[in-house]
Amino acid sequence: xxxxxxxxxxxPGRMYxxxxxxxxxxxxxxxxxxxxSPSVYMEYDPYYMNINYAYIPDFGRYxxxxxxxxxxxxxxxxxxxxxxxxxxxxxxxxxxxxxxSSSRFSIxxxxxxxxxxxxxxxxxxxxxxxxxxxxxxxxxxxxxGDPQS
Amino acid sequence: MNYTYNWNHNNTAYTFNINxxxxxxxxxxxxxxxxxxxxxxxxxxxxxxxxPNTMLTRRVRxxxxxxxxxxNNDPMQSRPVYGTYWRENTPxxxxxxxxxxxxxxxxxxxxxxxxxxxxxxxxxxxNYTSNNFSFIIDGIAHTGHFNETQAFQTFWVFIEQMLFExxxxxxxxxxxxxxxxxxxxxxxxxxxxxxQAYIADGATEGLLNGELEPVPEPEEYYGKYYVNNxxxxxxxxxxxxxxxxxxxxxxxxxxxxxxxxxxxAKLKAYHGGxxxxxxxxxxxxxxxxxxxxxxxxxxxxxxxxxxxxxxFKTNIPFFEGDSTDSGKDKLDSFMNGTPAPSGREYTADDAxxxxxxxxxxxxxxxxxxxxxxTNGVSSIGYTYGVQMFNLSTTQxxxxxxxxxxxxxxxxxxxxxxxxxxxxxxxxQSLRYFPIDVSEVCxxxxxxxxxxxxxxxxxxxxxxxxxQNNKIINMGEQFFRSPYENGDFRNFEPWCKLYVLLPxxxxxxxxxxxxxxxxxxxxxxxxxxxxxxxxxxxASGLEMDSFQGQMGTQIPLTANDKASQVSAVQNGILxxxxxxxxxxxxxxxxxxxxxxxxxxxxxxxxxLTSGGITPGINALNSGVTIAQGAQTxxxxxxxxxxxxxxxxxxxxxxFGVNSxxxxxxxxxxxxxxxxxxxxxxxxxxxxxxxxxxxYLKCSAFRLANGFTxxxxxxxxIASQMMEGVYI
Numbered sequence: 001x002x003x004x005x006x007x008x009x010x011x012p013g014r015m016y017x018x019x020x021x022x023x024x025x026x027x028x029x030x031x032x033x034x035x036x037s038p039s040v041y042m043e044y045d046p047y048y049m050n051i052n053y054a055y056i057p058d059f060g061r062y063x064x065x066x067x068x069x070x071x072x073x074x075x076x077x078x079x080x081x082x083x084x085x086x087x088x089x090x091x092x093x094x095x096x097x098x099x100x101s102s103s104r105f106s107i108x109x110x111x112x113x114x115x116x117x118x119x120x121x122x123x124x125x126x127x128x129x130x131x132x133x134x135x136x137x138x139x140x141x142x143x144x145g146d147p148q149s
Numbered sequence: 150m151n152y153t154y155n156w157n158h159n160n161t162a163y164t165f166n167i168n169x170x171x172x173x174x175x176x177x178x179x180x181x182x183x184x185x186x187x188x189x190x191x192x193x194x195x196x197x198x199x200x201p202n203t204m205l206t207r208r209v210r211x212x213x214x215x216x217x218x219x220x221n222n223d224p225m226q227s228r229p230v231y232g233t234y235w236r237e238n239t240p241x242x243x244x245x246x247x248x249x250x251x252x253x254x255x256x257x258x259x260x261x262x263x264x265x266x267x268x269x270x271x272x273x274x275x276n277y278t279s280n281n282f283s284f285i286i287d288g289i290a291h292t293g294h295f296n297e298t299q300a301f302q303t304f305w306v307f308i309e310q311m312l313f314e315x316x317x318x319x320x321x322x323x324x325x326x327x328x329x330x331x332x333x334x335x336x337x338x339x340x341x342x343x344x345q346a347y348i349a350d351g352a353t354e355g356l357l358n359g360e361l362e363p364v365p366e367p368e369e370y371y372g373k374y375y376v377n378n379x380x381x382x383x384x385x386x387x388x389x390x391x392x393x394x395x396x397x398x399x400x401x402x403x404x405x406x407x408x409x410x411x412x413x414a415k416l417k418a419y420h421g422g423x424x425x426x427x428x429x430x431x432x433x434x435x436x437x438x439x440x441x442x443x444x445x446x447x448x449x450x451x452x453x454x455x456x457x458x459x460x461f462k463t464n465i466p467f468f469e470g471d472s473t474d475s476g477k478d479k480l481d482s483f484m485n486g487t488p489a490p491s492g493r494e495y496t497a498d499d500a501x502x503x504x505x506x507x508x509x510x511x512x513x514x515x516x517x518x519x520x521x522x523t524n525g526v527s528s529i530g531y532t533y534g535v536q537m538f539n540l541s542t543t544q545x546x547x548x549x550x551x552x553x554x555x556x557x558x559x560x561x562x563x564x565x566x567x568x569x570x571x572x573x574x575x576x577q578s579l580r581y582f583p584i585d586v587s588e589v590c591x592x593x594x595x596x597x598x599x600x601x602x603x604x605x606x607x608x609x610x611x612x613x614x615x616q617n618n619k620i621i622n623m624g625e626q627f628f629r630s631p632y633e634n635g636d637f638r639n640f641e642p643w644c645k646l647y648v649l650l651p652x653x654x655x656x657x658x659x660x661x662x663x664x665x666x667x668x669x670x671x672x673x674x675x676x677x678x679x680x681x682x683x684x685x686x687a688s689g690l691e692m693d694s695f696q697g698q699m700g701t702q703i704p705l706t707a708n709d710k711a712s713q714v715s716a717v718q719n720g721i722l723x724x725x726x727x728x729x730x731x732x733x734x735x736x737x738x739x740x741x742x743x744x745x746x747x748x749x750x751x752x753x754x755x756l757t758s759g760g761i762t763p764g765i766n767a768l769n770s771g772v773t774i775a776q777g778a779q780t781x782x783x784x785x786x787x788x789x790x791x792x793x794x795x796x797x798x799x800x801x802x803f804g805v806n807s808x809x810x811x812x813x814x815x816x817x818x819x820x821x822x823x824x825x826x827x828x829x830x831x832x833x834x835x836x837x838x839x840x841x842x843y844l845k846c847s848a849f850r851l852a853n854g855f856t857x858x859x860x861x862x863x864x865i866a867s868q869m870m871e872g873v874y875i
Binding site: 015034081087092093113114123124127129133134138140141145 | 645817
């Protein structure tokens with residue numbers, strides 16, 4: 001089985017990869033295993049200790065290396081399908097409702113990552129009108145007949 | 150305001166000691182016809198340089214002056230000029246020329262940007278008023294004028310000119326220290342960031358040369374329609390392809406969007422089209438008028454191109470085609486009020502963005518919408534039978550002295566037997582008001598008053614109240630949101646808003662009623678009862694009203710002295726207790742606000758000791774003060790004017806004597822890397838490809854065409870719910 005080996009500098013949880021340090025070599029599967037998480041035996045080479053990514057053309061999938069076991073002149077490499085890259089296009093075309101987003105968000109929604117310090121601070125704003133002082137009056141109310149009569 | 154700027158250039162260390170002269174009136178209006186002025190005076194410059202050939206040190210001293218004046222005399226052509234800032238040598242901090250009148254095509258390394266070239270480019274009148282300099286270089290005096298043909302685009306050019314003339318400019322390995330006075334009537338800021346904040350929301354932090362009024366609400370400048378469309382070649386914003394930010398003015402339904410493929414949107418003008426178009430080249434921070442806009446926008450990502458739509462937002466009605474009618478037919482139906490080919494007539498409720506469209510049904514209303522509420526006025530007249538007079542303190546003292554004198558009192562009693570239950574019941578009331586009553590009443594003039602059958606002639610005519618039909622307009626202030634408009638932190642519980650109303654207490658207000666609006670207070674006063682009512686407005690609409698007791702009843706009769714004293718004490722005890730409790734509550738709730746209220750009460754105590762009206766003292770001489778009363782109560786009772794009955798109205802006189810708004814906010818901490826690291830709350834729906842950067846889903850459905858296993862599908866769904874970087 002032909003396998004392309006790489007170093008992927010992009011951590012998990014991304015929908016893209018950045019590959020380098022390519023080598024193509026042949027190996028064989030350890031027993032029967034699923035396409036999502038195969039394990040393959042390769043002839044030992046220190047190269048395999050410094051890579052973290054693979055592509056198996058027969059499976060049409062990219063894999064992240066999840067484990068290595070050296071067994072004499074062989075090395076057993078455990079792989080896990082990088083689903084976010086393998087199915088990138090169909091994922092991008094999938095419907096979703098975003099709970100959080102870097103590109104489309106609303107600042108009007110409560111954001112749990114923003115914290116408030118204890119207590120309030122205050123601004124006092126004064127309206128220009130002032131009571132009392134020169135602005136004062138006495139109102140006298142009386143009842144009686146027409147003063148003109 | 151003093152400002153120091155240090156800068157190194159060509160191995161020369163520059164120190165600018167700048168004194169920004171404060172201006173009483175800063176010009177901020179883009180269409181202002183007043184002249185823009187800039188005067189820079191170098192009161193002293195000292196430079197030490199090493200001759201590049203001999204490496205001997207030379208010393209230069211000098212002074213200089215540069216001034217210009219420009220008329221922005223063509224408002225249709227001149228570009229808006231909002232302000233200036235001290236330009237540091239940092240790449241990427243410039244706005245485009247058209248926005249603020251600062252040339253970016255001829256950037257200088259550092260310096261003070263003037264609007265000069267902007268006026269020059271627009272053909273405005275542009276005059277140098279002074280440009281003299283005088284230097285001494287190693288003892289040789291050198292004076293002259295700058296060459297006016299040189300481009301004085303920036304202040305830095307001016308500095309370079311000055312140094313060049315002095316011979317220092319060519320040198321390296323030196324020091325230059327300049328004492329500058331800068332006088333400019335545009336808002337000047339210390340940093341680009343502060344200037345940018347001012348442009349964005351009117352923040353005045355870092356303003357160096359005066360004070361600024363809050364900027365007008367954006368609606369006064371920009372149109373009611375907007376469209377924001379940000380398109381990138383990649384999921385991130387690193388490879389932007391299009392940036393379309395437009396605002397439009399125009400009549401209702403002058404613009405519409407339609408889409409047939411769900412990926413692109415066509416903008417079509419109706420009914421005369423937009424009358425004014427504004428565009429932004431800084432993603433919606435600032436806008437300026439332009440004459441055109443694209444007709445095609447992008448609404449959905451297409452990864453096969455690739456083309457990623459990072460933003461598409463608009464309040465212009467948007468119709469999408471389906472199997473019933475095309476998008477264009479739907480839009481035409483809505484705009485023209487005619488049926489589409491299917492026979493159906495489309496309305497704003499059929500637009501895909503109906504929640505953003507004015508007049509869609511999502512806006513609840515009962516009856517006709519209004520932009521302001523109206524108040525009535527009282528039409529009660531006080532001319533006959535019941536008479537009311539507005540007396541000054543002197544007039545009141547004279548009246549009481551006369552009417553209660555031994556010479557008159559018998560006549561008064563004989564003529565008032567039929568009125569009221571006591572001897573002088575026709576004297577209905579005498580109230581003190583802390584306002585000029587003429588502000589709330591229409592007044593005439595009267596030489597006398599009729600007390601029962603007794604005619605009392607004033608020593609001179611007094612103001613007679615004819616109608617209590619006016620309302621006091623106490624002013625209007627703009628309430629600006631502390632955070633970006635729409636930010637959840639502008640509202641409770643992050644922020645709280647209180648109003649402190651004299652004679653009516655402290656009340657918490659609902660912030661959303663007032664935020665980013667002009668807040669006004671009007672006051673109605675009932676002169677017959679002493680009651681008052683504050684009306685609070687937000688942009689012309691009454692949002693709240695609060696009642697209080699403003700007039701203080703002064704006791705004129707004493708037929709039941711014991712009950713009066715009891716009533717006074719009960720009233721005071723109730724009021725003081727209530728106030729103390731209120732102050733306690735205030736202190737617990739507001740901290741500083743409560744302290745201020747208590748301070749106000751203390752100040753009120755001292756006010757009572759001054760004595761106001763000796764003529765009234767006789768009326769109070771028989772009042773016995775309850776033993777053991779609190780000090781505050783004793784102080785209050787010692788006042789020559791006391792509150793009658795349960796009304797303790799003049800306690801309000803000891804409180805604050807102006808309306809205050811108290812804005813309380815909790816200081817928030819937002820992580821600087823939040824958007825890139827974990828995004829922000831979204832709740833928006835769409836294809837995953839329409840999002841960029843970090844995405845965490847609350848719901849996800851894998852599209853058709855998936856060829857993986859069920860286990861892989863579950864992994865994908867799980868990952869989308871946990872969050873991914875696209």
